[in-house]
Amino acid sequence: MxxxxxxxxxxxxxxxxxxxxxxxxxxxxxxxxxxxxxxxxxxxxxxxxxxxxxxxxxxxxxxxxPEPKSLEISPENIPIDIVYEDEDVAVVNKPQGMVVHPAPGNYNGTLVNALLYHLNSLSTINGIIRPGIVHRIDKDTSGLLMIAKNDLAHSDLSLQLKEHTINRRYQALVEGVIKEEKGTINAPIGRHNIERKKMTVTDKNSKEAITHFSVIERFEKNTLIEAKLETGRTHQIRVHMSFINHPIVGDPVYGYKSQRFNLNGQLLHAKTIGFVHPRTKEYMEFTSELPKYFIDILNRIRK
CATH class of the missing domain: 3.10.290.10 (RNA-binding S4 domain)
Incomplete structure (x- = not known):
């Protein structure tokens, strides 16, 4: 135990x-x-x-x-992009539309199902449903995730998350033109008091949430930004950008009701992740390219 x-x-x-x-x-x-x-x-x-x-x-x-039960989630031969792997950790590039871990009523086709097939071990701290999962990104957010292959690595990476020392940088296309070159959104996030599946900026039953952003490129009606997480609250970047009236393009929950593009979800990509390796104590950083559908939208609005 x-x-x-x-x-x-x-x-x-x-x-x-x-x-x-x-x-x-x-x-x-x-x-x-x-x-x-x-x-x-x-x-x-x-x-x-x-x-x-x-x-x-x-x-x-x-x-x-209690002692973890043997894993009951089935491995599935789902192709995934493993950016890095050693005996302790892996870094994967999750595609848009893939759920990170199984949940009631959805036990197949997730990243965890794929990890069980492709990796020889996963941590057990989060039980049989979330083996190896140290942190998550939303189903329709693409990009990089750390995976713990044993409990020692999991505990160490979780502590780094708690202490806000992991470098997590995202790129997002937002509505409207942001005039400032950079900024910081410091606004607490908690559960929406009516729509319980939504998060919102609130002082009630909330936690500190800090997002730093900088402008990469401006367009006629949109802005491409980099967002750096200082904290890691559920839907943080999506909630914060909506809070300052620049919601993420394609966001079905926090974005505009009427969308200009036929998208399957928000244009938000976890582009960079950096952390100290749990065993070697060396800093490691990984970067992934924007997915094709994201680049296609950028090219369209550039024209």
Whole structure:
């Protein structure tokens, strides 16, 4: 049984423990956390708690993870672009339209199914549904993802994510012309109070979210930007760009209702990822090219 200890920071004060741990543990499933609490495998300051317990700064949380079950998700021979691989980590270039990991009702065709086929090992920290998955990008966002091939690598990369030391740079085509050369959006993000599948900028039950952006190229009605994540909240870049009235082109949730282009999702690409290797402690950085459909739109509006 694996044992994990967490001390609650000031910024996480007054948050429900199930929500808090779901994000702390590499965005682990909230229902999985609730089950651990129900099974009395989670304690705060040595005492049993309920999922609705509100954490306080300085709380000492201990989690006893049960032994992982053998993986039940089926490997599938789905072609994927493995940019880098060694005994500890892999970096893959996910295409638009591919879901990162299985979920109820969707157990096939995901990146995890492909990873189980192509890689000889994956970490088990996130259980049978998300083996190897340290962080995620949305289904319709393309680009680079780190994959942990063992639990040591997973824990190390998760800590780097928590400490905001991983270099994650995206390119996006947004609506409107941004006049500034660069800027920073510092606006907390939380769950939308009515549409629960959406995120929004809010001061209620939210977390700090910081996105830095710079202009790459301006067009008549659009701007190509680079966005650098300082924090990693769900849908962060999509929410932040919509918040400053420059939503991402093609975004079906946060973008314009009427879209000019026939797209399958937002023009957002995780172009660069850099991290310290868990074993060698050397900094590694990888870059991927924009996908063809993204380049085709850029060429169209350049004309």
């Amino acid at each position: 694996e044992f994990v200890e967490i001390i609650v920071d000031e910024e996480d004060d007054k948050e429900r423990i199930d929500s808090y741990l779901a994000q702390e543990l590499s965005e682990g499933s909230r229902s999985f956390i609730q089950k651990l609490i129900k099974d009395e495998l989670v304690k705060v300051n040595g005492k049993k708690i309920k999922p609705k317990y509100i954490v306080k700064e300085g709380d000492h949380i201990t989690i006893n993870f």
